[in-house]
Amino acid sequence: MTAGFGAAACIPRHPVQLYELAAATLCLVAITLVERRGRDTAGSGVSTGIFLTGYFSLRIVIEFFKQVGVEQLREAGGPLETLNRMTGLTLNTAQWLSVVPVAIGSILLIRAARRNRPVLIAPAVAPRPVT
Numbered sequence: 351m352t353a354g355f356g357a358a359a360c361i362p363r364h365p366v367q368l369y370e371l372a373a374a375t376l377c378l379v380a381i382t383l384v385e386r387r388g389r390d391t392a393g394s395g396v397s398t399g400i401f402l403t404g405y406f407s408l409r410i411v412i413e414f415f416k417q418v419g420v421e422q423l424r425e426a427g428g429p430l431e432t433l434n435r436m437t438g439l440t441l442n443t444a445q446w447l448s449v450v451p452v453a454i455g456s457i458l459l460i461r462a463a464r465r466n467r468p469v470l471i472a473p474a475v476a477p478r479p480v481t
Contacts, residue, residue, distance in 0.1 A: 402455025
């Protein structure tokens with residue numbers, strides 16, 4: 351048995367830090383691909399939206415693999431337990447805190463998509479002279 355860890359050293363766990371590294375790398379690749387696409391995305395919020403939506407969505411999923419704290423949350427009660435009861439979910443603190451950046455990132459992506467839409471109204475064309 352490893353000194354300092356006690357019985358916790360015998361419990362198999364997921365390598366959550368590696369999952370978080372993979373999530374951050376995936377977001378970096380997505381942002382890089384969008385930036386290299388050739389469009390002028392500077393100041394549009396696309397990169398920030400991709401990061402906030404992508405990373406924190408993956409963070410919500412990754413948190414399901416962590417075992418520490420879930421039982422404590424269920425026993426603790428309080429506002430998070432109330433949110434879980436109202437929504438029918440069993441999310442921990444980190445997952446609930448990740449919902450806000452996902453929402454902000456989604457808003458940024460929607461706004462950027464609306465700004466970059468092509469104009470559907472055809473430009474006015476001068477009539478051809480009749481000969």
